[in-house]
Amino acid sequence: MLFSQMYLPTLREKPAEAEVISHQLMMRAGMIRKLSSGVYSFLPLGVRSLRKMETIIREEMNRAGAQEVILPALQPAELWQESGRWEKYGRELFRLKDRHDHDYCLGPTHEEVITDLIRHEIRSYRQLPVNLYQIQTKFRDEIRPRFGLMRGREFGMKDGYSFDADESGAEDSYRQMFAAYTRIFERCGLKFKSVEADSGAIGGSFSHEFMVLAETGEDAILACPRCSYAANLERAVSAWQAAFDPGEGLRPRQKVPTPGHKTVEEVTRFLAIGPDRLVKTLLYQTPAGPTAILVRGDQEVNETKVLRVLGIDELALAEDALVERITGAPVGFAGAVGLSIPVWADETLKTLKNFVMGANEADHHLVDLNWEVDVPEPRWADLRQVKGGEPCPRCGTPLDTFRGIEVGHVFKLGDKYSRAMKAAYLDAQGQERLMIMGCYGIGVGRTVAAAIEQNHDGDGIVWPLALAPFQVIITPTEVESASETFRTARSLYDRFRAAGIEVLLDDRDERPGIKFKDADLIGIPLRVTVGPKGLKENIVELRPRADKTVQRVPVEQCLESVQAFIAREMEAKAQL
Ligand code: ATP
Ligand code: MG
Numbered sequence: 001m002l003f004s005q006m007y008l009p010t011l012r013e014k015p016a017e018a019e020v021i022s023h024q025l026m027m028r029a030g031m032i033r034k035l036s037s038g039v040y041s042f043l044p045l046g047v048r049s050l051r052k053m054e055t056i057i058r059e060e061m062n063r064a065g066a067q068e069v070i071l072p073a074l075q076p077a078e079l080w081q082e083s084g085r086w087e088k089y090g091r092e093l094f095r096l097k098d099r100h101d102h103d104y105c106l107g108p109t110h111e112e113v114i115t116d117l118i119r120h121e122i123r124s125y126r127q128l129p130v131n132l133y134q135i136q137t138k139f140r141d142e143i144r145p146r147f148g149l150m151r152g153r154e155f156g157m158k159d160g161y162s163f164d165a166d167e168s169g170a171e172d173s174y175r176q177m178f179a180a181y182t183r184i185f186e187r188c189g190l191k192f193k194s195v196e197a198d199s200g201a202i203g204g205s206f207s208h209e210f211m212v213l214a215e216t217g218e219d220a221i222l223a224c225p226r227c228s229y230a231a232n233l234e235r236a237v238s239a240w241q242a243a244f245d246p247g248e249g250l251r252p253r254q255k256v257p258t259p260g261h262k263t264v265e266e267v268t269r270f271l272a273i274g275p276d277r278l279v280k281t282l283l284y285q286t287p288a289g290p291t292a293i294l295v296r297g298d299q300e301v302n303e304t305k306v307l308r309v310l311g312i313d314e315l316a317l318a319e320d321a322l323v324e325r326i327t328g329a330p331v332g333f334a335g336a337v338g339l340s341i342p343v344w345a346d347e348t349l350k351t352l353k354n355f356v357m358g359a360n361e362a363d364h365h366l367v368d369l370n371w372e373v374d375v376p377e378p379r380w381a382d383l384r385q386v387k388g389g390e391p392c393p394r395c396g397t398p399l400d401t402f403r404g405i406e407v408g409h410v411f412k413l414g415d416k417y418s419r420a421m422k423a424a425y426l427d428a429q430g431q432e433r434l435m436i437m438g439c440y441g442i443g444v445g446r447t448v449a450a451a452i453e454q455n456h457d458g459d460g461i462v463w464p465l466a467l468a469p470f471q472v473i474i475t476p477t478e479v480e481s482a483s484e485t486f487r488t489a490r491s492l493y494d495r496f497r498a499a500g501i502e503v504l505l506d507d508r509d510e511r512p513g514i515k516f517k518d519a520d521l522i523g524i525p526l527r528v529t530v531g532p533k534g535l536k537e538n539i540v541e542l543r544p545r546a547d548k549t550v551q552r553v554p555v556e557q558c559l560e561s562v563q564a565f566i567a568r569e570m571e572a573k574a575q576l
Helices: 021-028 044-063 077-083 111-121 167-187 264-271 303-310 320-327 416-420 444-454 484-498 512-522 532-536 555-574
Strands: 032-036 039-042 074-076 094-097 103-106 130-139 154-164 192-196 207-213 219-223 230-232 254-257 279-285 291-296 343-346 355-358 364-369 379-381 400-414 424-426 432-434 436-443 472-476 503-505 526-530 539-544 551-554
Touching: 021 032, 021 444, 039 044, 044 130, 044 154, 044 167, 044 444, 074 077, 077 103, 077 111, 077 416, 111 154, 111 416, 111 436, 130 167, 154 167, 154 444, 167 192, 167 207, 167 400, 167 436, 192 219, 192 400, 207 219, 207 444, 264 364, 279 320, 279 355, 303 343, 400 416, 400 444, 416 436, 436 444, 472 484, 472 512, 484 503, 484 526, 484 532, 484 555, 512 526, 526 532, 526 555, 532 539, 539 555, 551 555
Parallel strands: 192 230, 291 343, 343 379, 472 503, 472 526
Antiparallel strands: 032 039, 074 103, 094 103, 130 154, 154 436, 192 207, 207 400, 219 230, 219 400, 254 364, 279 291, 355 364, 400 436, 424 432, 526 539, 539 551
16 A cells, blocks of 8 residues: 555654543554444544454454354344343343334344344254354443443444353353454463453353453453463452451450541551451342441442342442431441441451441441351351462462453353243253253453554554564655655565555655654554665665564565564464
């Protein structure tokens, strides 16, 4: 492609609304433009990277035995009513009506549509398993669309769905998709981790997120540096246990005045105790009514764990007025003694003795409390947030923390949709059985953006070769068509193209400095600079974008060197 003919509007300045680097650089490199909140146009350079991502996904999905389909984005409400998600999906679902006043939505995901397709076609165990995928635009009215392609309201997703006859088949499908995802992100040249994710009511480790490691990631990850344990913070567990003195005697409880002291810091300072002696009582509003959750003063509640343990899908801290009604005291003095609502406590509190809690009375706390003696046994569960440095649940090594961008998600659905929508088949004995499903998603644009978060410097994008819109850019410093410089550049360009190299020739009549800046901004992995000075010695310069080291090679060897560079880059990624 000739630069002069490419629609490639680069920007000098960073756009004001772009908070994260990938968004800034995709705007500046002329890859995307915003139409409205969370809705973007892709310009030619952006399309090239996007298509590369899609090709990698397609090749690996096909290799793993999945087959491509294209399902409608416009979906009738009836299907969503059948699965129960017309209500449940809430305001993230884009809803609309047709001219006959029938309800529709724009698909945020396709479990309903695919289950409907399959239930009408598959009758026998002989037709299973089936694994279908598509690469398609999704619509979600996100509360906070932000970070450019990272969280859009209209975005490209690869979504796949497997249907198996039984659990073990579904687990095989899951493992195949897990392996395919691993290959996809390796081929993209990304540093990523597959982490155990929260799988709601399903349990087990049949939900993994693929996280591209980046400081700007919205997700926190805990991972063991020694063994393979890695989990989203929402789900992470550790082998940490509270230290306690088995010989410590139980003291009698007392109520003490703590005037105006409400926070953990205030109360512990006032009572001259460590936060490990204080039990925080947090009141939550849930669909099943108010519930108290207890954790130690120096620990935090993990709300995702609470949702799973309580088997609910919404949760919010109780409003002050409700706290006052339940405890009979202002906020800051809640405690589990005498509460008439369900009480759940983090299981690491079990060994705690002589602890402190709010007295459910203004300006008072209870000290030297003990389970059973003073506080009725709560229901125990793992409800706390694990912190970095705590021992790995598998091998005891201190866990590291990372930030990550969720680019993919594999999930065993079980019979959630096949039950609700009656996707059944006849087994070998003629018995009707429900199909067991899995679903598998990859955010296409989000992955491309995540690649930039991970690969950039002060001058612009540093594309991993696999996702680069072009592999090589040739930059002649003169562009008069008769000049030796331009003729050499042009002939290299023709030879590269004939060899199947994706190459951009910067034939614009611009100063070399401007061309170099643009080449760095758009991040093409290798620049070949052709100039009259080098040509005097029959030399052109190769400059990889990543390390910027200049290699001088004779014109005749240029193609060979470029091919060697590409082969090296590809191989390095394959070995990651
Ligand atoms: P998140 O927790 O980030 O909202 P999710 O759990 O809603 O993600 P899934 O429903 O599992 O995401 O979607 C599959 C993939 O689609 C995600 O792994 C992510 O890469 C991508 N994705 C999800 N929401 C968006 C969005 N608003 N914009 C761009 N990509 C998205
Ligand atoms: Mg979401």
